[in-house]
């Protein structure tokens with residue numbers, strides 16, 4: 001529907017997080033700027049089949065770092081210098097030009113890092129049906145990271161009761177769920193993370209069998225040998241580099257590695273070398289990369305599994321919420337220093 | 352059966368290839384010695400359920416190099432300094448203490464690098480049924496390397512008509528078959544090898560669509576881009592190291608890599624680093640290692656497929672035959688310098 005007849009379109013201020021320019025090395029807050037523009041709260045003619053969105057939550061995700069590079073090195077396009085960043089978020093539909101959505105709907109999916117967004121690709125948005133859970137969960141457990149944990153663990157690795165599972169970046173948006181899902185499958189689960197606080201969370205809140213602070217280990221391979229004297233059946237790879245090498249040296253026969261991400265490599269100009277790949281042969285290992293969006297057709301099935309478990313407290317989810325768009329650049333940069341404890345969300349507006 | 356009553360056991364000379372000591376760097380002929388001992392042509396009491404074998408052909412295989420290392424780094428045990436090497440071969444049964452075999456049977460499988468071998472593990476031997484093909488083929492196309500090509504390509508990579516297949520070490524025991532099997536599956540096939548002679552073989556004898564000499568390429572990634580402008584669907588990995596990195600940069604969406612071997616790494620004290628593993632994620636690639644002996648239950652099915660094709664000339668096989676046990680050390684060492692053109696066999700005796 002276009003704006004109702006006779007309704008006067010209001011112009012409001014629209015705060016945005018602008019991507020300044022391509023980044024090398026670690027991203028910095030100064031790679032982004034906060035600007036305040038204006039927006040006419042009416043779907044423009046040029047976006048006829050689209051949606052006008054009010055953003056409520058924005059998601060800080062590691063894959064946004066590769067998008068800061070001027071190259072085809074990422075699985076999604078690079079950010080445009082001078083334009084707002086884009087990413088996953090939760091939003092309210094203010095106006096709809098698309099038959100699948102109507103005013104007042106809540107959606108999650110691709111949106112802009114700003115208060116209001118004109119979405120021209122509503123096909124990339126999911127309508128939120130379950131509203132008796134925190135809305136922010138649609139940036140995490142009920143959104144892209146949740147599906148990532150589900151697909152990577154269950155679809156790629158087929159965990160069996162009694163198998164030994166290792167998760168790196170285990171306290172994060174994806175990792176905390178991988179661990180809990182693996183426990184549900186009857187596995188023995190060990191996670192690593194970068195602080196004592198996170199290690200405690202893993203053991204006490206998420207029910208991992210063991211956890212360790214990888215930053216305090218001189219020899220990662222030896223640490224893994226300590227936690228997995230019998231070897232690792234399933235590795236959920238979030239980190240890459242040295243950690244992958246250490247894991248390869250500790251895999252069990254017929255092990256599986258879901259290659260989800262390699263955050264330790266995202267800020268390097270050239271990636272580190274991984275030396276222990278001969279282990280793939282000796283140990284008959286399958287290593288498989290995936291991109292969650294290829295698997296979104298499984299989302300309804302996932303919701304059916306996970307929503308009841310959230311409500312019954314069988315699965316918990318820890319978020320780290322930054323308040324307001326002004327805090328978004330620091331929140332995003334923080335991922336690469338491990339500052340987030342749990343899923344990093346930015347709260348933009350109340351409703 | 353023990354030796355027949357009244358039969359006098361003959362003592363004959365038994366030439367052996369002795370493994371001198373653990374090797375570092377490239378193996379040398381002097382890492383092995385030829386010695387001539389004696390053997391009583393009678394199955395000893397201590398090997399009651401075993402076989403007395405006369406070796407006809409011995410197979411030179413790259414995996415024998417890791418067995419020269421004093422470590423658990425190989426998927427089979429290390430050779431014993433002072434004892435003969437062991438490996439795959441074709442042999443005639445001179446005396447059998449095992450119900451599945453009888454005198455006169457031809458077998459292939461695990462045997463010693465010597466003229467006569469007392470086999471205490473007849474379970475590791477296959478009885479040869481098809482004798483109207485060259486017997487030496489049971490060290491190659493009809494033996495372990497044939498099964499390796501079959502399993503790695505068909506079972507792990509499921510080639511589909513029109514897919515783009517790349518094979519490294521393509522003129523060797525395994526590679527020449529991978530290429531021909533991929534052609535049978537309707538794929539476009541490119542191979543690399545280390546000399547012009549081998550490149551010619553690939554194109555003119557084995558029917559590869561294209562082939563190149565990797566030693567003449569400054570930039571392997573650029574060479575692959577030239578031969579696969581659209582990218583590689585299936586990579587049959589024989590080589591590892593820099594070649595794997597170049598391939599990872601040229602894989603297509605949903606590509607598959609059968610990790611068969613990494614011969615370029617076998618003589619290094621520590622393996623090279625592979626840098627482009629992020630490609631697994633972006634391109635949703637599955638990379639899987641395997642050991643052929645896990646799949647020997649498929650051998651009858653394989654024979655059913657391949658024997659008729661050999662007889663009808665639909666598949667050809669090139670061997671490089673060294674004459675006599677004295678030439679075995681040089682033949683084995685030659686693998687690591689690419690001296691073999693086709694499957695490297697050692698002919699030990701006529702029959």
Ligand SMILES: NC(=O)c1ccc[n+]([C@@H]2O[C@H](COP(=O)([O-])OP(=O)(O)OC[C@H]3O[C@@H](n4cnc5c(N)ncnc54)[C@H](OP(=O)(O)O)[C@@H]3O)[C@@H](O)[C@H]2O)c1
Pocket residue numbers: 060061062063144145148169170171172173174175192193194195198238239259260261262263264265290291292293335336337338339340341342343344632
């Ligand atoms: N394939 C896909 O479709 C897909 C989808 C979503 C996410 N991912 C990937 O999944 C991984 C986890 O994502 P997430 O959203 O759950 O992020 P997250 O874990 O919530 O946040 C990133 C965490 O990574 C850790 N980290 C940062 N730099 C590191 C380094 N150099 N070495 C080791 N750990 C480091 C930090 O925790 P510590 O304190 O523990 O260091 C940080 O908190 C990322 O690699 C991401 O790219 C892939």
Ligand SMILES: NC(=O)c1ccc[n+]([C@@H]2O[C@H](COP(=O)([O-])OP(=O)(O)OC[C@H]3O[C@@H](n4cnc5c(N)ncnc54)[C@H](OP(=O)(O)O)[C@@H]3O)[C@@H](O)[C@H]2O)c1
Pocket residue numbers: 281411412413414495496499520521522523524525526543544545546549589590610611612613614615616641642643644686687688689690691692693694695
């Ligand atoms: N997983 C298993 O169960 C299994 C079973 C059998 C074999 N394999 C592996 O399969 C591979 C091929 O074995 P094969 O029996 O067919 O051997 P092969 O190809 O007949 O002989 C080895 C060939 O490797 C090439 N080569 C040697 N050093 C190299 C280097 N540094 N870089 C690149 N190429 C090099 C040489 O050919 P060029 O002239 O082309 O350099 C040489 O002729 C090996 O890696 C082997 O370990 C694995």
